[in-house]
Amino acid sequence: MPTRIEPQLTTLATKVPNGGGSAHEVKWDGYRLAVHAEPNEIRIITRCGHDRTRYFPAIDDAVRALGPARFILDGEAVVLDDKGVPNFGLLQQDLGGRRAIRAAHKAVLFAFDLLYFDGHDLSGLELSSRRRLLETFLEGETGAIPSVGRD
Template sequence: MAKRPPKSIGLRTEPDQPLKSRAPAPRDPNQPRLPFDPMPDRIEPCLALLASKPPKGDDWAFEIKWDGYRLAVHVEPTKVRILTRGGHDWTTRFAGIEEAARNLGAASMILDGEAVVLDDQGRSDFGALQNALGGRGGKRNANAAVFYAFDLLYLDGHDITRMDQSERRMLLESILIDSDGPIRLSEEIEADGAVLLQSACEHGLEGIIAKNRHRPYRSGRTGDWLKIKCVQSESFVVVGYEPSTTMPGAIASLLLAARKGDGLVYVGSVGTGFKDSVARDLRKQLDSMQIVKPPVAIKGKSLVYARPELVAEIEFRAWTNDGKLRHASFKGLRDSADAADVYRVT
């Protein structure tokens, strides 16, 4: 006959009594509690450091580089907050993403990712995203925007930024199952970095991101994440414009500057990439910011100068020997809430 378990594990041994657990003992005040981390109001994002070529080795994971607005989606038990890189609340501007975030299942989380609008080839289009939002400073709701999540920073009461990237990635993949909704997983691609970069460039993508699998999430540009671009694209300050001689009330080109030390330096102009309506809108905007003295050292006739407040995203192929942009093309204006880094020259 089988014997009953010994008393030492706390079971009643009388044959005519039901088995019951022992009464709970008072909690020892010296016993540590399970850790609980309050959700932070904001986490400064981890930024990718520009690299000339992809890193090699098994330590690195690769993803496609998205061209949009960096956002953090905070899912709380009673609400969702969508914050820009600069910490501005844009929840009302991404209603579709907000609604999708409410249905993800977890009680609380912070997703790190990029809001984009895709073209008919599935490529992110920064200009289309700007139009969806109503332009710089616009208040339109970007219903067409898709949020590609590429990191998970907080989950159900726990700050997981101290975990390795590979561990955070596993948790993120367990949450994001729907591949067609407003919130999607930014796929990790198993490939040699150089081969993936070549393929990305052939398909007209901006480039790739490399992430060290063994690093925690650290704010700032630490080198844990790298960006390798097919075509150079950077943010520059708009310091004025050259009026169009063929289209009344429009610009012919924008005058651009980069940061150097504590000031600005002229890096050339951009005269392509504008639609007619954009060229007229830019002139109206810059005319309202007009100043007499140029904010940078520049020479030219018929130039109109403006306060250095607007930031434009510019695609270009190379630099000239005298420090000017070659084959520059306008992609759109960066919103101040995006807190984009203005290119700095040495």
């Protein structure tokens, strides 16, 4: 399994693009994370490469519950307000401030990409194909990894 796959970064746009060849993503207002899962180890890595596993125990537990597969998820850790809307201020509060001095027990991961799965680097596939694989892999999962498409 690769140590790291660089996340695909987005470009901010003022309006949703139309036409072929482009995709758009909701801004989740949290921390971008890559979750590296192996049977005996989970690592939760920032987009700059820092290990933040100890700060996201609920996400760690949810990933372990997915089973023994080796995979890398790309997603956003968020804390939802009482209306179910991601709130960056609540995430920082849960972490104990901007410097993250404690674990964020309320954080969930909105996984939006599957970059690696059981011996296969998927990063060269089209995003739509990776999304279908991700949806199949996470089907029926709840808790700290809610489906992006779930109501």
